[in-house]
Amino acid sequence: MKRLAVFCLACAFVVLTGGALIELGPAAIDLRGQVAAQLAASGVSHPVTAVLLNFRGYDTLLEVAVLLIALLAILAVTDKPPAAPVPAHPLLQAVARGATPAMILVAVYLLWAGAHRPGGAFQAGAVLAAAAVLLHLVGLLPGWGAPGLRLRLGLTAGFALFLALAAALLSQGALLQYPPAAAGTLILVIEAGLTVSLGLILAGLFLFLSRDEGGET
Amino acid sequence: MADPLVGLVLLPLGWATLAFVLGPGRGAWAALAGIAAQAWLAWLLAAQVGAGGTARHAVGGWGAPLGIDLAADGLSAALLLLTQWLALGVALYARSYFAAGDPARRYFWPLAGFLLAGLNALFVANDLFNLYVTLELVGLAAVGLVAAAGGERQIAAALRYLFAALAGSGLYLFGVALVYGVYGTVSIATLAPLITPEAPRLVWIAGGLMALGLVVKSALFPFHFWLPPAHGGAPAPVSALLSALVVKASFYLLLRLWLGPFAPLAPAAAWLPALLGAAAIFWGSWRAIRAERLKPLIAWSTVAQLGYLFLIFPLLAVPAAFGAGVMQVFAHALAKAALFAAAGVFIQATGQDTVAGLAGAAARLPVTLFAIGLAGMTLAGLPPSAGFLAKWQLIEAALALGHWPIAVVALAGGLMAAVYVFRVLRQAFCLAPAGAPVAAVPRALEWTAFALAAASVLLGFFGVDLMTLIEVRA
Numbered sequence: 001m002k003r004l005a006v007f008c009l010a011c012a013f014v015v016l017t018g019g020a021l022i023e024l025g026p027a028a029i030d031l032r033g034q035v036a037a038q039l040a041a042s043g044v045s046h047p048v049t050a051v052l053l054n055f056r057g058y059d060t061l062l063e064v065a066v067l068l069i070a071l072l073a074i075l076a077v078t079d080k081p082p083a084a085p086v087p088a089h090p091l092l093q094a095v096a097r098g099a100t101p102a103m104i105l106v107a108v109y110l111l112w113a114g115a116h117r118p119g120g121a122f123q124a125g126a127v128l129a130a131a132a133v134l135l136h137l138v139g140l141l142p143g144w145g146a147p148g149l150r151l152r153l154g155l156t157a158g159f160a161l162f163l164a165l166a167a168a169l170l171s172q173g174a175l176l177q178y179p180p181a182a183a184g185t186l187i188l189v190i191e192a193g194l195t196v197s198l199g200l201i202l203a204g205l206f207l208f209l210s211r212d213e214g215g216e217t
Numbered sequence: 218m219a220d221p222l223v224g225l226v227l228l229p230l231g232w233a234t235l236a237f238v239l240g241p242g243r244g245a246w247a248a249l250a251g252i253a254a255q256a257w258l259a260w261l262l263a264a265q266v267g268a269g270g271t272a273r274h275a276v277g278g279w280g281a282p283l284g285i286d287l288a289a290d291g292l293s294a295a296l297l298l299l300t301q302w303l304a305l306g307v308a309l310y311a312r313s314y315f316a317a318g319d320p321a322r323r324y325f326w327p328l329a330g331f332l333l334a335g336l337n338a339l340f341v342a343n344d345l346f347n348l349y350v351t352l353e354l355v356g357l358a359a360v361g362l363v364a365a366a367g368g369e370r371q372i373a374a375a376l377r378y379l380f381a382a383l384a385g386s387g388l389y390l391f392g393v394a395l396v397y398g399v400y401g402t403v404s405i406a407t408l409a410p411l412i413t414p415e416a417p418r419l420v421w422i423a424g425g426l427m428a429l430g431l432v433v434k435s436a437l438f439p440f441h442f443w444l445p446p447a448h449g450g451a452p453a454p455v456s457a458l459l460s461a462l463v464v465k466a467s468f469y470l471l472l473r474l475w476l477g478p479f480a481p482l483a484p485a486a487a488w489l490p491a492l493l494g495a496a497a498i499f500w501g502s503w504r505a506i507r508a509e510r511l512k513p514l515i516a517w518s519t520v521a522q523l524g525y526l527f528l529i530f531p532l533l534a535v536p537a538a539f540g541a542g543v544m545q546v547f548a549h550a551l552a553k554a555a556l557f558a559a560a561g562v563f564i565q566a567t568g569q570d571t572v573a574g575l576a577g578a579a580a581r582l583p584v585t586l587f588a589i590g591l592a593g594m595t596l597a598g599l600p601p602s603a604g605f606l607a608k609w610q611l612i613e614a615a616l617a618l619g620h621w622p623i624a625v626v627a628l629a630g631g632l633m634a635a636v637y638v639f640r641v642l643r644q645a646f647c648l649a650p651a652g653a654p655v656a657a658v659p660r661a662l663e664w665t666a667f668a669l670a671a672a673s674v675l676l677g678f679f680g681v682d683l684m685t686l687i688e689v690r691a
Contacts, residue, residue, distance in 0.1 A: 017395075020419040027401030028411055034283045058276040058285045062338060062350045065230060066357060069331050072237065073361030076324040077372060146241065156234050163234070167227050175223050177278040 043183025045116045052120065053187045057176045061166060064159045064194065071155065071201050071208070075147070080211050082143030085136070096138040103131040111195050115184065121158075121191040125198025132203035136210065143210030155204065158197025162190050221258040221265065222274045222289055225297060225337040228255050233330025241323035245312045248326045252308050252333070256301040259294070266294040266689050274341075281344065281404035288343040288406075291689030292543065296340050296469060299547055303461055303554055303669070304333055310558050310665040311454035314565075320366030321452045328365070332358035332458065339466050345393045345403040348470060349386060356382035356434070359463045362455045363447050374446035381433055381443040385467070388430030395423035408478045416482065424479050428486070431474075434467035437490065437527055438497035441520045445504075449513035453561025456512060460519045460557060461550040468526050472542060476533065487531040494527030495626045502633035506640065510570045511560045514637060515553065518596060521630060522549045525611065528623050532614040540684050541610035547683065548603035551673035552595035558666035559588045566658045572641060577649020584663040586645050591670035593638030598631040603676035 035047050035055065042050035052060050087093065107124040114120030135141035147155065165186060166176045178186050232251035236244025266272055266289060274287040315322035335354030342348045360382060364375035397403050399419055400411050412420060436444040448456050475483045501521030508514035525545050532538035562585045567574050578586050595604035608627050615623035
């Protein structure tokens with residue numbers, strides 16, 4: 001009975017929202033046009049990267065902080081040592097060994113490509129993290145315990161660099177105001193730092209949680 | 218930090234990162250130095266806003282709607298001031314509260330830093346999507362603080378909190394997406410002139426979803442289910458930050474949208490939050506009166522006190538109602554931080570958390586008990602406290618519009634608050650059972666609790682200044 005009521009409510013909502021969506025005209029403001037008009041001054045030629053790292057770079061800065069907080073929350077609740085790695089079938093290990101250099105290469109390519117086509121730090125970091133998880137799953141990379149100084153520096157370096165540059169650019173007049181001539185270089189530097197740190201953070205979301213209890217997954 | 222607006226966001230982000238790099242349990246001094254600087258910046262900002270009107274900053278130099286604009290009007294400046302000064306008190310308290318090896322301390326400072334950064338960013342944000350990101354910052358940091366090194370029950374409470382927080386921000390984000398679909402912008406300043414009472418149906422749906430999401434995050438009855446276990450189970454300094462500031466952030470946002478871009482649509486629904494607020498006052502107070510343990514009692518009192526904030530919505534035609542809401546935010550924040558701080562002192566001294574265990578507290582911990590008394594004055598709304606001013610303005614606004622039931626609810630809620638506060642005080646004046654051990658408590662704990670409670674009463678004398686500040690609107 002309860003399930004039926006929820007189902008009916010959800011259907012009513014979908015019909016209502018869908019109906020309201022259909023009667024909608026064009027938006028009052030065309031942001032795509034504005035992005036296109038300012039793209040030349042953004043330092044990159046791909047509109048998504050221009051929005052993420054330049055026009056709305058402040059959002060991205062805070063989003064990286066959100067990821068860092070998620071990792072901190074996980075670290076705060078886990079205090080048991082990591083599980084010992086369980087070696088998988090040698091064939092799987094060989095495949096993972098072979099795939100890892102290729103994945104690192106893909107990550108670097110994605111980072112580089114972000115300036116002019118789909119790609120960028122988040123995608124590159126995700127590929128790096130996937131490589132680490134793959135190595136962990138075949139038993140070549142042990143789970144992570146409480147992070148040491150080097151790992152802590154690695155986890156925060158990208159965010160700290162982004163934050164420091166954002167603050168330093170206050171001298172240009174506003175937070176994250178890139179000088180147009182240097183914008184491309186600065187964005188690449190920030191994305192490179194973010195790639196490393198996001199890779200470590202995303203890998204950490206998995207590897208810090210890999211404990212004896214709760215099974216090996 | 219030429220611009221206090223930006224400094225208030227960057228500073229906590231900076232010291233939170235530093236505290237994490239320094240290592241588990243470290244970073245207290247970085248945090249204290251950072252928060253002290255923030256308190257100074259908030260003061261500068263309030264002076265700047267008071268003298269020169271709304272402060273603005275266009276991030277990246279682009280300007281809305283292409284870029285993101287930050288803005289602080291009187292309301293933002295006032296809440297920033299409250300956040301930094303209250304955080305300073307709680308940080309001083311927390312430094313003495315956590316023992317050297319306490320596992321809850323390992324990531325307290327970085328998480329608290331990110332929490333403050335999220336709150337400050339939320340108070341200066343002027344862009345619906347940027348606000349969503351700040352809501353996530355605040356929500357996740359708060360969940361992390363609740364979960365930190367707790368037992369099974371605490372982690373269960375944190376998970377429940379996480380689901381409520383995510384459902385709330387998910388609903389909000391859905392609404393933002395619909396608004397963007399209709400108008401093509403998420404900048405509040407750009408949206409404000411576009412939304413009219415003839416807006417398409419989709420905007421009404423979007424407004425409803427956003428309001429619902431924020432109400433869940435503010436723990437308004439009946440969405441309060443996650444609050445008592447989360448706030449009642451966390452370590453005392455965390456409970457203080459959560460009850461005092463975090464639930465107020467989503468209320469602030471609701472009020473800002475209600476009075477801002479959604480003002481043409483809002484009056485249609487004004488009575489719904491007020492009705493739920495009244496229910497929250499009665500149900501929360503009743504559960505507080507019945508509570509057997511001290512911290513859950515204080516947490517239920519938060520559910521009740523949040524109810525007052527929602528009573529103002531049908532009254533917003535009268536300026537006094539807006540003042541009442543802000544004054545209640547201030548009064549409750551200071552009083553509730555003081556109460557949780559005082560509860561932490563009792564827990565450390567007696568090793569337990571029951572109301573019955575308070576017997577003998579009057580003789581052994583007089584300063585802390587005095588703090589509870591002062592904070593209780595504010596909660597019950599006795600003069601000259603800030604809580605009194607809040608209720609006074611609320612009742613004045615209710616009577617000016619002829620909505621006397623709201624005045625009755627406010628008065629009845631004050632009486633019920635007096636009952637649960639008196640219950641605690643009465644127990645404290647009972648004689649202690651012979652041989653009950655009382656551990657020594659750092660004096661810094663007692664005096665920070667006292668300072669917070671005293672501030673909640675003394676603020677009553679500065680009501681006019683606060684009201685002048687929040688009158689500065691965009």
